[in-house]
Amino acid sequence: MARAKNILFIMFDQLRWDYLSCYGHPHLKTPHLDRLAARGVRFTRCYVQSPVCGASRMSTYTGRYVHSHGASYNNFPLRVGEQTLGDHLRKIGVECWLVGKTHMKADAEGMARLGLASDSVIGARVAECGFDAWVREDGLHGEGPAGLYDTKRSPYNEYLKSQGYGGHNPWHDHANSGVAGGEVASGWLMKNAPLAAHIHEEDSETPWLTDRAMEFMAAKAGGAPWLCHLSYIKPHWPYIVPAPYHDMFGPEHVSPVVRDARERQDPHPIYRAFMENLIGRSFSRDEVRDAVIPAYMGLIKQCDDQMGRLFRWMEETGAMEDTLIVATSDHGDYLGDHWLGEKDLFHEPSVKVPLIVYDPAPEADATRGTVCDELVEQIDLAATFVDHHGAPVPDHVLEGRSLLPFLRGEQPEWREFAISEYDYSTAPMADELGVAPRDARLFMVADKRWKFMHAEGGFRPMLFDMDADPQEFRDLGGDPEYADIVAMMRARLAKWARRMSQRTALSDAAVLAIRGKTMESGILIGVHDGEEIPAKFHAAYHGPVRPLPERE
Known part of the structure; x- marks a missing residue:
């Protein structure tokens, strides 16, 4: 079987599944990602394993559930010893490189305990989530009374300074702020979202990362096989975008909000707490949505235009014929749906993401332009990448399953349900609810009809019938009529929790050899x-x- 030599793994940050035209958005046209979908397979039920950046990404990069790797929230360290994409791919002769964001925090204490110097090859890989970093830029350079949010070196800020942009933090003053009355109009303030970011478009974050990706691929042409994780910072907030994208869309292009008064009638206590936080209150205001969503759409349009630029370059250089391409997101964005903003909980706008896979191999010709409705978890990508290179998937470590059969037109035995997890122990809502850190955890179990949420700490469950109520307005978790469904979903969660997840040093084959x-x-x-x-x-x-x- 002819296999593409290389893998381009593209991830956008906070891109909703339904904000691409190939997924049905009525106003936002994304022809370049649409064209990729027409040449590959588009998955409609891809769930991330946590609806927050860091935990979701750590699951994707390890191929393991949050329950297994333990990095359950942003800036929770990924412990030393967890194997990542780089570990699995280098073992089979494939380099593993990063261009962009990981949101990974290194286990500095664990590295010190083992004597791993961060400037050694192995130490650098452990500190960079298993990748060799062509360029790492997390794009979160906020600054407040406690100082900078991200104190690591910023290659993007260095680039902007080299281009003549002033100040110590041009990421904020130029790339993520506009100008109003001769003053900096910060993108952190959502009222400024309709303004143009005070930067030349070609110097903004998304084109800059596209440049770095083409630079990487040109340098690696003709060399060893590689996976390049091209991890974009946008359309993640701050919601502000440079001209000409800042005024391509207006309030008339904003889709109707998906929310219902029933959701506020005796809601689940945790859901209520998130609806009533600052983010939920802000995004429940129409003027906020009318300002933010056109900018969010502009950020996505810029991302798609950069995909057009990248894919044209790959076609001109021949790379398109020898590269498996995956395009996805780390989670979605509520944008006011369900009276919420940001992500965090398990409604579809938050936990479901787009997933497009293009395989240039002739064996994938029969599935080009098709749609797959199976329950996919984003941890399936790690297993897919290993399988793509013809190596056995180490399923005692990787908990996902290869998607290659779907690209080949096969119908493998597949999962009954998908899992996602969320740790809200650092959120003020945990204090408001009186929940101890160890109990501030949520679990989603979803099949093709039912979506169930279990909350530790003695709370009742949430349950939605996705056939009868696809917009997830009616919570059935406390209705005695659905007690059997709740029991079934609890049993599934218990079955999942009993899986073999920590015996990662020996495969089943090795165990049988010992038996x-x-x-x-x-x-x-x-x-x-x-x-x-x-x-x-x-x-x-x-x-x-x-x-x-x-x-x-």
Whole structure:
């Protein structure tokens, strides 16, 4: 089977699944990602394993559930010893590179305990989530009374300064702010979203990362096989975009909000707490949505235009014919739906993401332009990348499943339900609810009809019938009529929690190779006189008596 030599793994940050025209957006046209979908397979039920940047990405990069790797929120360290894409791919001769964002925090204490210097090759890889960093830029350079949010070196700020942009933080003053009355109009203030970012468009974050990706691919042409994780910072907030994208869309292009008064009638306590936080209150205002969403759409339009630029370059250089391309997101954005902003909970705008996979191999010709409705988890990508290169998937480590059969027109035995998790222990809502850090955890179980949320801490569940109520307005979790469904979903969660997830040092094959072999090493447990077992197992234990050494 002819396989593409390389993998381009594209991730956008906070891109909703339904904000691409190939997924049905009525006003936002994304022809370049649409064209990729027409050449590949578009998945309609892809769920991230946590609806927040850091935890979602750590699951995607390790191929493991949050429950397994433990980095359950932003800036929670990924512990030393967790294997990542880089570990699995380098083992089979494939380089693994980063261009852009990971939101990964290194386990500095674990590295120090093991004597791993961050400037060594292995230490740098551990500190960069397993990637070799062509350029790492998380694009979160906020600044407040406590100082900078991200104190790491910013290659993007260095680039802007080299181009003549002033100040110590041009990421904010130029790329993520506009100008009003001769003053900086910060993109952190959503009222400024309709303004043009005070930067030349070609110097903004998205084109800058596209340049770095083409730079990488040009440098690696003709070399060893590689995976390049091209991880864009946008359309993540601050919601502000340079001209000409800032005024391409207006309030008339904003889709009707998906929310209902029923959601506010005796809501689940955790849901209520998120609706009533600052973000929820802001995005429940129409003037906020009318300002923010056109800018969000402009950011996505800029991303798609950069895809057109990138894909044209790949076609001109021949890279398109030899590269598997994946395009997805790390989570969505509520944008006021369900009286919420940001992400965090498990409604579709938050936890479901777009996923497009293009495979240039002839074996994928039969599925070009098709749609797959199976329950996909984003941890499936790690297994897919290993399988793509013809290596056995180490399923004692990787908890996802390869998607290659769907690209080949096959119908593999597949999962019954998908899982996502959320740790809100650092959020003020946990204090308001009186929930201890260890109990501030949510779990989603979703099949093709039902979506269930379990909350630790003694709360009732949430439940939605996605057939009868696809907009997720009516929470059935407390309705006795649906007690059997709740019990079924609880049983599924319990089954998932009992999976083999921590025996990562030995595969099933290695365990089977050990099974029953202890006697061959002379370990005889439960043997009475030797007649019960073949003589070869105790042959070394017979023979003439050896004399004792003499003692005075």
